[in-house]
Amino acid sequence: MSAVSSAAASLRAVTTAIDLDQPLIPLADPRHPLVFVRRGEGVVGFGEALRLEFAGAERMREAASAWKSLVERASVTDPVGVAGSGLIAFGTFAFSAQSSATSTLIVPRLVVGRRGDAAWLTRIDIADMRLDGGTASAAQPIDDLADAEAVNRALSPAPWGHPVKLALDAGTPTASGYLAAVTEAVQRIHDGALSKVVLARTLTGELPADADLRRVIAALALGYPDCHTYAVDGLIGSSPETLVRVEQGTVSARVLAGSAARGVDQRSDEAAAAALATSTKDLDEHRFAVQSVLAALDPFARALSSDEVPFTLKLPNLWHLATDVEGTLSAGASSLDLIDALHPTAAVAGTPTDTAMRMLAELEGFDRGRYAGPVGWVDADGDGEWAIALRGAQIDSEGRVTAFAGAGIVAESDPEAELAETRMKFKPVVEAFD
Numbered sequence: 351m352s353a354v355s356s357a358a359a360s361l362r363a364v365t366t367a368i369d370l371d372q373p374l375i376p377l378a379d380p381r382h383p384l385v386f387v388r389r390g391e392g393v394v395g396f397g398e399a400l401r402l403e404f405a406g407a408e409r410m411r412e413a414a415s416a417w418k419s420l421v422e423r424a425s426v427t428d429p430v431g432v433a434g435s436g437l438i439a440f441g442t443f444a445f446s447a448q449s450s451a452t453s454t455l456i457v458p459r460l461v462v463g464r465r466g467d468a469a470w471l472t473r474i475d476i477a478d479m480r481l482d483g484g485t486a487s488a489a490q491p492i493d494d495l496a497d498a499e500a501v502n503r504a505l506s507p508a509p510w511g512h513p514v515k516l517a518l519d520a521g522t523p524t525a526s527g528y529l530a531a532v533t534e535a536v537q538r539i540h541d542g543a544l545s546k547v548v549l550a551r552t553l554t555g556e557l558p559a560d561a562d563l564r565r566v567i568a569a570l571a572l573g574y575p576d577c578h579t580y581a582v583d584g585l586i587g588s589s590p591e592t593l594v595r596v597e598q599g600t601v602s603a604r605v606l607a608g609s610a611a612r613g614v615d616q617r618s619d620e621a622a623a624a625a626l627a628t629s630t631k632d633l634d635e636h637r638f639a640v641q642s643v644l645a646a647l648d649p650f651a652r653a654l655s656s657d658e659v660p661f662t663l664k665l666p667n668l669w670h671l672a673t674d675v676e677g678t679l680s681a682g683a684s685s686l687d688l689i690d691a692l693h694p695t696a697a698v699a700g701t702p703t704d705t706a707m708r709m710l711a712e713l714e715g716f717d718r719g720r721y722a723g724p725v726g727w728v729d730a731d732g733d734g735e736w737a738i739a740l741r742g743a744q745i746d747s748e749g750r751v752t753a754f755a756g757a758g759i760v761a762e763s764d765p766e767a768e769l770a771e772t773r774m775k776f777k778p779v780v781e782a783f784d
């Protein structure tokens with residue numbers, strides 16, 4: 351791999367309609383999957399035509415401007431013309447400006463996608479690459495890209511590897527450390543320092559070198575079909591929360607905050623949903639999250655609308671309070687501009703944002719990496735789909751797995767209940783690795 355300090359690459363993307371009578375996830379690379387799917391639709395990428403890396407406070411703004419200039423020089427042939435066809439990059443961004451985790455946009459060499467009745471294959475290569483300062487790397491020469499063998503390989507799933515079995519152990523903070531952090535946060539909220547802070551903890555494990563990550567991704571997608579199942583640069587999970595989706599001038603988001611465990615039978619399940627829908631604590635927590643999204647989108651969108659009252663979203667492990675937001679995008683903004691404006695929402699940081707960011711870093715005591723940051727894809731028009739990287743884990747190059755889960759802490763929070771909520775939020779990942 352040739353890492354360079356900047357690149358002015360000319361990308362060429364050619365999309366062709368295909369017949370695809372098989373699911374997307376088995377097509378993914380078993381070791382380095384690039385996946386963003388929901389309800390069987392979405393995109394799977396292979397290889398890397400180009401990788402752009404970013405860090406620090408300007409990471410999303412720099413990504414937006416780097417992508418804009420790459421697209422200006424790109425040639426795109428896309429007769430399919432649906433969300434995800436044509437030139438795309440997968441992306442994952444660190445939660446915090448101080449994080450040591452890199453934020454990256456990865457342009458795959460091949461993409462296979464499905465949306466409604468349409469299915470397509472996109473081949474991407476670099477027509478020209480001038481080096482002139484920045485941070486980018488080109489994976490390898492692309493002469494072989496168009497070759498039929500690479501395309502056939504992309505459409506023929508590799509044989510499945512062994513089932514992945516991995517027990518995740520206590521990470522940072524421990525359960526008792528988490529209880530102490532929540533107790534301290536509640537005290538500071540009562541003292542008036544802030545209204546809400548989201549506190550997370552981790553679980554850790556070691557993945558065997560030859561693990562077939564498609565097994566983990568397939569388990570997540572099967573178990574949580576209404577969530578965005580993602581895999582980008584080792585970050586894997588199934589998120590119920592759409593940070594933002596931009597498609598042909600429409601902008602939408604699904605805001606979640608406020609959670610309750612599912613009941614054990616129909617009666618207790620209905621009672622759990624009803625209690626959540628009327629809980630002042632959860633409705634307050636939710637209101638902060640919706641307000642933060644509406645305020646961030648306001649400069650970029652017209653006719654923003656959302657329901658007055660949240661609905662209860664049923665997931666296999668949890669009930670959530672949810673609000674869908676929709677509006678018309680004002681000219682010029684891309685989905686990368688919007689993730690920059692929206693992140694971090696009150697659903698993953700707290701209110702007010704700056705105080706919450708400082709407090710969560712202090713009380714959690716670990717680097718969140720890309721957990722709770724934006725994960726998704728962007729296309730040549732700037733349209734894209736970005737989830738908040740929740741209910742997931744980061745797998746590093748040595749196979750170390752770190753899973754993350756958090757809960758919104760407000761004045762009425764009970765530490766034991768918040769700890770139990772994080773256990774429920776770990777469930778998708780714990781079970782996918784089991």
Ligand SMILES: C=C(O[C@H]1C=CC=C(C(=O)O)[C@@H]1O)C(=O)O
Nearest residue numbers: 606607608609697755756757758
């Ligand atoms: C911080 C997480 O969830 C957020 C999203 C939905 C509901 C949340 C809650 O009820 O606390 C959290 O704000 C997580 O899953 O790690």
